[in-house]
Structures are given as structure tokens and as C-alpha cells.
Amino acid sequence: MTQPTTGVHRSYGAEPAPYDHPSPTTAHEGARSAPPNSPSPAATSTAGVKRARSAPYLFLLPAAVLFALFFALPIGYAIWLSFHKIEVKGLGLGKGARSEVWAGLENYTAALGDSELGASALRIAGYGMIVVPVMLGLALLFALLLDSERVRARSFSRLAIFLPYAVPGVIAALMWGFLYLPDVSPFFYLLDAFGLPQPDLMDGGPLYLAMSNIAVWGGTGFNMIVIYTSLRSLPAEVFEAARLDGCSQLQIALRIKIPMVAPSLVLTFFFSVIATLQVFNEPTTLRPLTNGIPTTWSPLMKVYNDAFTGGNIHAASATAVVLALATFLLSFGLLKASNRRTKQGATR
Amino acid sequence: MSGLASPPQVRKAAPAAGTTPGASQGPPPTRRVALLPTAALVLGALYCLLPIAWVLVASTKSGADLFSTFTFLPGDGFGDNLADLSAYRDGIYWRWMANSVFYAGLGAVLSTVVSALAGYALAVYRFRGREAFFDTILTGVLMPPVILAIPQYLLMAEAGMTDTYLSVLLPLILSPYGVYLGRIYAEAAIPMELVEAGRMDGAGELRIFLRIAVPMMSPGLVTIFLFQFVAIWNNFLLPFIMLGDDERFPMTVGLFTLLKQGAGQPALYTLVITGALLAIVPLIALFFVIQRFWSLDLLSGAVKS
Numbered sequence: 001m002t003q004p005t006t007g008v009h010r011s012y013g014a015e016p017a018p019y020d021h022p023s024p025t026t027a028h029e030g031a032r033s034a035p036p037n038s039p040s041p042a043a044t045s046t047a048g049v050k051r052a053r054s055a056p057y058l059f060l061l062p063a064a065v066l067f068a069l070f071f072a073l074p075i076g077y078a079i080w081l082s083f084h085k086i087e088v089k090g091l092g093l094g095k096g097a098r099s100e101v102w103a104g105l106e107n108y109t110a111a112l113g114d115s116e117l118g119a120s121a122l123r124i125a126g127y128g129m130i131v132v133p134v135m136l137g138l139a140l141l142f143a144l145l146l147d148s149e150r151v152r153a154r155s156f157s158r159l160a161i162f163l164p165y166a167v168p169g170v171i172a173a174l175m176w177g178f179l180y181l182p183d184v185s186p187f188f189y190l191l192d193a194f195g196l197p198q199p200d201l202m203d204g205g206p207l208y209l210a211m212s213n214i215a216v217w218g219g220t221g222f223n224m225i226v227i228y229t230s231l232r233s234l235p236a237e238v239f240e241a242a243r244l245d246g247c248s249q250l251q252i253a254l255r256i257k258i259p260m261v262a263p264s265l266v267l268t269f270f271f272s273v274i275a276t277l278q279v280f281n282e283p284t285t286l287r288p289l290t291n292g293i294p295t296t297w298s299p300l301m302k303v304y305n306d307a308f309t310g311g312n313i314h315a316a317s318a319t320a321v322v323l324a325l326a327t328f329l330l331s332f333g334l335l336k337a338s339n340r341r342t343k344q345g346a347t348r
Numbered sequence: 349m350s351g352l353a354s355p356p357q358v359r360k361a362a363p364a365a366g367t368t369p370g371a372s373q374g375p376p377p378t379r380r381v382a383l384l385p386t387a388a389l390v391l392g393a394l395y396c397l398l399p400i401a402w403v404l405v406a407s408t409k410s411g412a413d414l415f416s417t418f419t420f421l422p423g424d425g426f427g428d429n430l431a432d433l434s435a436y437r438d439g440i441y442w443r444w445m446a447n448s449v450f451y452a453g454l455g456a457v458l459s460t461v462v463s464a465l466a467g468y469a470l471a472v473y474r475f476r477g478r479e480a481f482f483d484t485i486l487t488g489v490l491m492p493p494v495i496l497a498i499p500q501y502l503l504m505a506e507a508g509m510t511d512t513y514l515s516v517l518l519p520l521i522l523s524p525y526g527v528y529l530g531r532i533y534a535e536a537a538i539p540m541e542l543v544e545a546g547r548m549d550g551a552g553e554l555r556i557f558l559r560i561a562v563p564m565m566s567p568g569l570v571t572i573f574l575f576q577f578v579a580i581w582n583n584f585l586l587p588f589i590m591l592g593d594d595e596r597f598p599m600t601v602g603l604f605t606l607l608k609q610g611a612g613q614p615a616l617y618t619l620v621i622t623g624a625l626l627a628i629v630p631l632i633a634l635f636f637v638i639q640r641f642w643s644l645d646l647l648s649g650a651v652k653s
Binding site for chain 2: 055056062064066069074075078145146148150152153154156161162163164165166167168169170174175176178183184186217249274277280284285300303304307308313320324327328331
């Protein structure tokens with residue numbers, strides 16, 4: 001168990017450090033080698049100016065090194081891979097028979113034309129159209145209920161609804177998976193008792209509902225807390241005034257509270273869409289319980305499958321880059337749209 | 349449960365009813381219980397508890413009872429299930445549990461340190477490249493884990509480090525959301541005058557950070573620790589890709605492989621179910637304990653109400 005800790009040091013040490021004095025006692029001496037910096041309002045006191053120059057860079061060093069090693073480098077490598085392919089010479093035997101050569105946009109055209117990727121994109125589009133509105137709708141409803149003084153059992157409910165956040169996606173999928181199995185499930189027991197037909201929840205259309213339910217169950221609590229926190233930070237006088245003017249609780253919620261927490265709704269929407277694009281754990285976990293889920297159900301499963309089952313890391317990298325670009329475009333689109341809306345709201 | 353959960357609510361109710369004169373004379377209708385909304389909220393709570401209640405009951409059943417008796421009828425086989433699970437492949441389940449505690453515990457501590465240092469620097473100093481650095485780190489949030497995990501795996505393979513504890517631990521230390529929270533907490537909690545006063549007294553920058561900033565940031569640091577602990581504990585993809593030897597599996601990957609085998613032999617179902625229950629108990633217990641002196645609201649970056 002001591003091995004990992006030493007390894008951490010090793011990886012820090014291996015990285016070329018921009019400053020030679022990372023140790024606490026000499027931290028301020030590093031100021032001399034610091035790049036010239038404009039005088040900052042934070043360090044106007046004469047004593048602090050010099051050493052305050054290098055200090056922030058030293059504080060940021062661990063984060064910068066980790067970012068370089070585990071974010072920037074892998075991303076760069078993935079992009080590099082996506083433009084290359086394996087070329088086999090002759091019979092593919094012996095040293096040098098297989099070499100990595102420039103592929104141009106070949107992998108990308110293949111990825112975009114791949115019907116499996118298209119199908120998986122459509123699947124998560126359908127899945128996302130159920131998950132995002134239902135989850136955020138419930139999160140907003142519960143947050144508003146928690147914020148209402150006439151509602152009871154609030155602290156119990158807040159904790160209970162938040163609890164799934166502490167349950168790993170794999171285990172959530174596993175528990176729900178069993179609840180979807182006709183042999184084990186209480187729902188099917190009841191359906192059976194009343195002589196009602198038993199749907200197959202793990203195939204076709206119902207599968208979308210079954211899968212969405214797991215995401216809604218797992219994600220509502222966290223989003224509820226985000227919205228509830230921003231509800232609680234609103235000034236109470238506004239509601240007091242509205243109430244004196246004869247507004248009902250429902251009107252206050254619809255006309256005042258929801259518009260005022262719009263920024264946190266945008267934030268939760270943003271994170272939910274990203275999480276939807278990246279869904280992997282739940283469908284992967286459910287697969288052993290059914291034949292209804294192909295190995296390429298979601299785009300990330302497709303990437304995983306190409307890379308590790310199919311062994312084509314170049315094609316998988318191109319698909320992964322396409323997915324990342326789609327995420328970026330969607331995110332910036334959402335941000336822009338929400339900025340425009342808030343600006344309109346401000347000028348009105 | 350309701351007894352445990354009452355303290356956080358008092359905060360809002362008390363000032364509204366006591367200190368503000370307007371609210372204390374508020375119209376009586378506000379005190380009446382709203383039945384329908386309460387029912388809706390409690391229904392939501394029960395929905396969230398349902399699978400946990402099911403797994404709790406199912407773990408008490410023997411393999412035969414699981415398929416024959418009514419789902420919510422408890423059995424008396426919990427002891428047997430526990431013994432079977434512990435005996436399965438010489439107790440590998442507990443190995444997975446220990447691995448998860450190791451990955452999540454050490455990973456979250458290191459992550460909190462890195463986030464605190466970076467967040468403090470971004471909040472307190474004005475320096476060239478500050479916003480660029482922050483924005484760059486934040487784009488990490490948008491990265492699909494797979495686009496990172498595949499090249500991370502290949503690079504780890506180059507370094508001969510796949511299938512090691514480090515291959516799962518190292519990539520999860522830097523958390524963009526942790527750095528974001530660290531900056532927000534540092535900005536809210538640390539008055540610049542105190543930092544200046546520290547400098548006047550001749551304290552070094554690191555000393556100011558450790559002696560002044562860290563204690564003031566501590567509620568935020570607990571939050572970053574919890575957030576990262578849960579994130580690493582719940583992580584599946586990275587260890588799934590990096591690890592081959594099940595001696596190093598965390599709980600999530602271990603249970604998944606158990607389920608995969610169990611698909612062929614339902615006798616393993618009871619092991620999977622008991623394992624799932626034991627895997628969620630530690631985190632739920634952690635939240636119950638911690639919410640007595642820590643507020644959930646901190647998780648969304650709220651610093652002051």
C-alpha cells in the first residue's frame with residue numbers, strides 16, 4: 001500500500017518544474033526567477049510583492065502537472081491517433097511489417113458514416129429526451145416543495161431523495177435491473193396477482209423507459225440540491241411583498257421563484273445533457289440481464305467496443321474526438337442561448 | 349431518520365418565524381399543512397428509497413426464496429448470504445471493498461490538497477494567465493471520460509503501468525469541479541486583509557496558506573473531499589479499462605464481473621444482491637453522519653445564504 005504514494009512523488013518529480021524551489025522554506029526565493037508581472041492589487045504591500053509573484057505559480061504547479069499528464073497529453077494523443085492508421089506490408093509478418101501511417105480524414109469519414117454510431121446517437125437522443133425533462137422537472141418540483149413552509153416531512157424527504165447520489169451507477173443499474181426481472185420484481189408480482197399482462201421492460205420501447213428511470217432515480221437528488229440552494233439564497237422580502245399583494249403560494253412559485261432560479265436551471269440542464277451524452281455504466285451493467293441491449297447501445301459503448309473488443313484504437317479515437325466535439329458544440333450552443341436569454345431579460 | 353434530519357431545516361424556519369417582524373405576524377394559512385404537496389414530496393422520497401428497501405429485504409433471502417416468495421417478505425438467510433459472499437473466491441469481495449476504500453480515500457485526500465492549493469492561488473493572487481488557466485482546467489468537465497480513458501490506457505501501457513493501483517489512482521486526482529469549488533470557497537472565506545496582515549508579520553506565502561487559509565476554507569475542503577470520494581467510489585469506466593487482475597478491482601468493477609457470471613447461474617444472484625447492499629451502506633452511513641455538521645448545500649458551491 002505504500003507503493004502508490006511513492007509513485008505520486010515520482011510522477012511529480014519527473015515533470016520538469018518551472019521553478020527550482022518547490023520546498024516550503026525557499027518558496028519566496030523563487031520570486032527572482034519569476035516572469036515579469038504587472039503590479040497587482042492583491043500584492044500592493046511592499047513586503048509581499050516579490051514573493052507573491054512566484055507563489056501562485058507554485059500553488060498551481062500540482063494541478064498544472066496533473067492536467068498536462070492526464071488531460072492534455074491523452075487528448076493530444078487521441079487526436080494524433082485519430083489521424084493515423086495501421087498499414088500492413090506484405091503478409092504482416094516480422095518486424096516493421098505493421099507501421100502507423102498518416103490516414104488523413106479517413107477515420108473520421110468512416111466514423112461519421114458508421115451506421116452503428118448513428119443508431120447509438122439516435123438511441124441516446126431518445127433517452128435524453130425522456131431523462132432530462134423528467135429529471136429536471138422532478139428536481140425543480142421537489143426543490144420548490146422543500147422551500148415551502150406548509151409542506152411537512154421536508155428534511156426526511158430531502159435526505160431520501162438525495163440518497164441515490166451516494167449509490168454508484170453500476171449498483172443502481174444492478175438493483176433496478178433485478179426489479180425489472182419478472183422472476184424477482186414486486187411489480188410483476190402485483191401484475192401477476194391481478195392477472196395483468198407483463199411487459200418485457202428490458203427490450204424495445206420499454207427499455208428506454210427502464211433505462212431512463214435509472215438515470216432519473218440517480219440524478220434527481222443532486223439537481224434538486226442545486227436548485228434548492230439557489231432558492232434559499234433568494235431574498236425573503238420579495239415573497240413577503242408578493243404574499244401581501246395576495247399572491248398564492250403557487251403563483252409565487254411560478255411567477256417569482258422559477259424565473260429567479262433560472263441560472264441554476266440552466267446549469268443543471270447543461271450538466272444533465274453532458275451526462276446523457278456520456279452514459280456508459282448503466283447500460284453496460286444491464287447487458288448481462290437481457291438480450292435487448294447491444295454492445296453499441298450508447299456512443300461511449302461503441303467507442304469502448306471498437307477500442308478494446310475490436311482492437312481498432314485509431315477508429316475508436318476518431319469516434320471519441322467526434323463525440324468530444326459534439327459535446328463542446330452543444331455546450332457552447334447552450335451557453336450562448338442562455339446568455340442571450342438572460343441579456344434579453346435584463347434589458348426588458 | 350426524521351429525527352436525524354431535523355437540524356438543517358431549523359435554520360430557515362427560525363429566522364423567518366422569529367426575527368423578521370413581518371413573518372411573525374404572517375397570516376395563519378402558512379402554518380396549515382399542505383396535504384397534496386406533502387404527499388407529492390413523500391412519494392418522491394419513497395420512490396428514491398424503493399430499490400434500497402428492496403435490496404435490504406432481498407439480501408435476507410436464500411437463493412430459492414428470492415424467486416419464490418413475495419419480494420418484500422423478508423427471509424432469514426442474511427447470515428448465510430454474508431458467509432457465502434465472504435467465502436466466495438477466498439473473500440475477494442472484501443478485497444474489492446478495501447481497494448475501493450483505498451482508491452477513494454487516498455484519491456480524495458490528494459484531490460482535496462491539489463484543489464485547495466489551486467483554488468487558493470486563483471482566488472487570492474492576481475497574476476498573468478490566471479483566467480486562462482482556470483478556463484483551461486474547467487474544459488476538463490466537458491471531456492467524455494472515454495476520450496480520456498482510451499489514450500490514458502495506451503499511455504499507461506507505454507509506461508508499463510496498466511493493471512496497477514497507480515493507473516486508477518493518478519488520473520482521478522485532478523478534478524476540474526474540485527478546483528472550481530476550491531476557488532469559490534477561497535474567494536468567499538478568506539479576507540484579503542488577513543493575508544496582508546500575515547505578510548506584514550513576515551509569514552511566508554505557504555505559511556499564510558496553511559495557518560490562515562486552510563482553517564477558513566475547511567468546510568469547503570470537506571465538501572471537495574466528499575465530492576471526490578463519491579466520484580472515485582462510484583467510478584467504473586477507468587478501472588474497468590485499466591485493470592485486468594481482479595485482485596485490484598474496486599467494488600464497482602468487482603460486482604459487475606460477479607453479475608456477468610451470475611447471468612448464467614442464478615445461484616450467484618444472492619451474492620450480487622448482498623454485495624450491492626454492503627457496497628452502498630458505507631456511503632449512506634457517511635452521509636448520515638456527516639450531515640449533522642455539514643450542509644448538503646455546500647455541494648453546489650453555495651457559501652453563504
